[in-house]
Amino acid sequence: MRIVSKKDDEIVVLALPSEDIPKGGYLVIDDTSVNKEMVVQVYDETYLDSSSFLDEIVRDEVIKSSAPSTENDPLQISALSYMLMDMRFLKCKIRGTFQDGHFIPISTWLPSRTSSKIRLVKVNELYSKILGRTDLNVAIGTTTDGQPYHISLNNLDGQLNIITGKKESGKSHLSKILVSKLVENGAYVIVFDINNEYAGIVKKTDGSETAISRKFLRMKPSENLIFSLEYIGKRTLVNVLQNVLDTPGVTLREFIRIIDDLQSKGCLTIKELGEAIQNWKCNEFVRDALFTRYYSLLSSKLFSDDLEDTFDVEKVLRQFHEGLALVIQLGNTSPLTRKIVVEALLNKLCDLLESGRIPPIFLFAEEAHLYLRDTYWDDIVTRMRHYGVFTTFITNQPDAIPNGIYRQADNIFLYNFVNTNDLEMVSRASTVDVETIKSLVRTLPPRHCLIIGKVAASMPTLVKVASLDFQAMGETKRFFKNRLAVVMH
Numbered sequence: 498m499r500i501v502s503k504k505d506d507e508i509v510v511l512a513l514p515s516e517d518i519p520k521g522g523y524l525v526i527d528d529t530s531v532n533k534e535m536v537v538q539v540y541d542e543t544y545l546d547s548s549s550f551l552d553e554i555v556r557d558e559v560i561k562s563s564a565p566s567t568e569n570d571p572l573q574i575s576a577l578s579y580m581l582m583d584m585r586f587l588k589c590k591i592r593g594t595f596q597d598g599h600f601i602p603i604s605t606w607l608p609s610r611t612s613s614k615i616r617l618v619k620v621n622e623l624y625s626k627i628l629g630r631t632d633l634n635v636a637i638g639t640t641t642d643g644q645p646y647h648i649s650l651n652n653l654d655g656q657l658n659i660i661t662g663k664k665e666s667g668k669s670h671l672s673k674i675l676v677s678k679l680v681e682n683g684a685y686v687i688v689f690d691i692n693n694e695y696a697g698i699v700k701k702t703d704g705s706e707t708a709i710s711r712k713f714l715r716m717k718p719s720e721n722l723i724f725s726l727e728y729i730g731k732r733t734l735v736n737v738l739q740n741v742l743d744t745p746g747v748t749l750r751e752f753i754r755i756i757d758d759l760q761s762k763g764c765l766t767i768k769e770l771g772e773a774i775q776n777w778k779c780n781e782f783v784r785d786a787l788f789t790r791y792y793s794l795l796s797s798k799l800f801s802d803d804l805e806d807t808f809d810v811e812k813v814l815r816q817f818h819e820g821l822a823l824v825i826q827l828g829n830t831s832p833l834t835r836k837i838v839v840e841a842l843l844n845k846l847c848d849l850l851e852s853g854r855i856p857p858i859f860l861f862a863e864e865a866h867l868y869l870r871d872t873y874w875d876d877i878v879t880r881m882r883h884y885g886v887f888t889t890f891i892t893n894q895p896d897a898i899p900n901g902i903y904r905q906a907d908n909i910f911l912y913n914f915v916n917t918n919d920l921e922m923v924s925r926a927s928t929v930d931v932e933t934i935k936s937l938v939r940t941l942p943p944r945h946c947l948i949i950g951k952v953a954a955s956m957p958t959l960v961k962v963a964s965l966d967f968q969a970m971g972e973t974k975r976f977f978k979n980r981l982a983v984v985m986h
């Protein structure tokens with residue numbers, strides 16, 4: 498291999514047909530004269546472009562088709578010319594430099610074209626040189642060079658992550674692997690499970706239990722996830738009234754007065770709230786508006802005065818002190834209930850974290866735009882993250898996540914996109930250059946993803962995600978598949 502040219506952050510390398518360099522692979526350009534090594538990533542490859550080759554290809558094809566058996570080439574000229582035609586230009590992006598054993602993520606020097614030696618480097622070798630020794634390593638798949646791929650859970654801790662890609666590419670599968678590994682290592686994870694599919698992580702395909710089956714709790718709103726008004730408190734209740742139930746200002750003011758009144762008497766219950774509205778001195782229109790909201794709260798069946806049944810985050814975390822996957826099943830619930838649950842839980846978590854009463858929590862939010870109100874996005878990446886809510890967003894609609902969130906993301910797991918708009922949007926918003934993302938992601942097969950960010954030591958890496966042994970449950974239901982099964986019985 499040889500360097501051909503350099504422009505901005507890009508280097509073009511010439512490779513022989515026999516040198517098998519995979520797209521996404523890393524090369525090290527070792528210039529011994531200055532004792533530096535440049536790390537570059539191959540993001541695309543092309544043929545040598547020359548009109549003389551074109552002429553030759555055409556001539557060759559014509560000769561072959563007109564006189565196929567008259568091959569007489571004692572000097573092997575054609576072999577040489579074929580080799581030339583198959584030579585490739587590898588388009589590479591510069592990722593950094595090794596100097597005196599240290600890695601610097603920028604590169605301000607030019608390696609020698611004549612004396613530099615170029616070699617393919619394995620991803621794991623690169624990682625260990627950049628990251629040094631890491632702990633809490635978990636295997637999540639294999640690299641393109643066929644080696645096990647590990648990430649350190651430390652690099653998910655305290656971070657904002659995004660998993661995105663087209664439908665059925667394997668996003669939820671990866672998310673389940675991350676949840677399992679975190680919980681196995683003692684973390685507290687809350688999952689907003691929009692398709693009710695995460696319960697599968699406690700069972701292997703043969704029906705036996707997985708390592709985390711005793712650290713798992715499945716909560717279904719209105720069934721076993723019920724709150725008491727006293728527990729969620731005034732702030733959350735007002736937030737729900739204002740943001741979820743669109744309570745107008747005047748009505749909200751009356752509500753706050755009623756809540757204050759009940760709280761001062763120590764009887765903030767759903768029953769007392771109904772009676773207080775009935776007997777409250779106010780305009781009949783306001784009373785109607787109050788009742789409408791009150792009935793919406795009732796109809797969500799999320800509230801109860803029976804303290805035995807109601808949910809208490811602290812109690813649950815104390816019970817599962819070795820780690821917990823708390824899966825909130827939001828599938829088959831109305832959008833209103835979903836929003837109330839999310840509002841109530843996030844507010845409560847913030848209160849508890851702010852006062853240091855619970856340890857940090859990892860939050861996995863599938864298709865968050867379906868239940869997260871607009872003002873929460875920024876809150877999650879700033880205030881909540883500061884208190885200790887570390888979020889992973891999972892979505893097949895990348896434009897549903899605000900642009901700013903991508904820029905703040907520490908790790909992005911990118912699956913295939915065929916839609917150019919989606920690809921365009923993600924590549925513009927992430928920290929890696931547009932060319933790399935477009936070229937590598939467009940050709941990704943299912944179950945493969947491009948990992949960008951801290952977990953990948955800022956070296957974008959292609960990974961085939963492992964097929965961990967748990968029940969999937971995420972498959973899309975099919976009409977014909979079921980019919981076939983019925984016919985066969």
Ligand SMILES: Nc1ncnc2c1ncn2[C@@H]1O[C@H](COP(=O)(O)OP(=O)(O)OP(=O)(O)O)[C@@H](O)[C@H]1O
Pocket residue numbers: 662663664665666667668669670671893944961962963964965969971972973
């Ligand atoms: N690495 C993998 N190994 C084995 N099976 C996988 C892998 N990734 C995904 N699958 C399977 O492929 C199917 C689709 O995966 P998954 O549900 O994770 O896709 P998704 O991207 O979340 O799709 P959607 O956009 O519909 O939510 C599932 O049946 C899942 O078990």
Ligand SMILES: [Mg+2]
Pocket residue numbers: 668669670971
């Ligand atoms: Mg999914």
